[in-house]
Amino acid sequence: MNKIFCINVRYLYNGSPRTQLYQLIRLKRGNAEALFAALEEALVKDKLTWQQVVGYASDGENFMQGGSNSFLTRMLENIPDIFVFKCYCPSIHLVANQAGKKLSKTAEQLVQDI
Numbered sequence: 001m002n003k004i005f006c007i008n009v010r011y012l013y014n015g016s017p018r019t020q021l022y023q024l025i026r027l028k029r030g031n032a033e034a035l036f037a038a039l040e041e042a043l044v045k046d047k048l049t050w051q052q053v054v055g056y057a058s059d060g061e062n063f064m065q066g067g068s069n070s071f072l073t074r075m076l077e078n079i080p081d082i083f084v085f086k087c088y089c090p091s092i093h094l095v096a097n098q099a100g101k102k103l104s105k106t107a108e109q110l111v112q113d114i
Contacts, residue, residue: 002026002027002028003026003027003028003029003030004024004025004026004027005023005024005025005026005027005030005035005038005039006021006023006024007021007022007023007024007025007039007042008020008021008022009022010055022042023042025038025042031063032063032064032069032070032071032073032074033074035064035071036071036074036075050078050079051079053075053078053079053082054079054082054083055082055083055084055085056072056075056082056083056084056085057084057085057086057087058071058072058086058087059086059087059088059089059090059091060086060087060088060090060091065084065086072084
């Protein structure tokens with residue numbers, strides 16, 4: 001199964017923050033080791049250094065932000081003072097999706113249920 005690793009960058013342009021797609025990388029494995037190797041390869045290819053990376057954001061999956069052998073722990077080896085942001089949106093989406101399954105299927109049924 002192929003996985004897609006989406007890398008976005010956020011930077012200042014004329015004093016305003018911008019977010020832009022950096023790369024979409026196809027991977028055969030979606031684990032921390034494969035993701036980190038892909039990022040490192042992309043940086044080398046574009047002649048970028050780890051010192052130019054100041055922040056990292058992802059969901060809270062264990063392989064992304066866990067305490068051992070995660071993508072984050074690999075980032076911290078190269079950038080000890082990196083700014084880390086955990087995005088809770090995927091977790092909120094899962095909760096909302098499960099809650100939605102318990103609601104009535106139509107507005108009329110919802111009104112009757114209330």
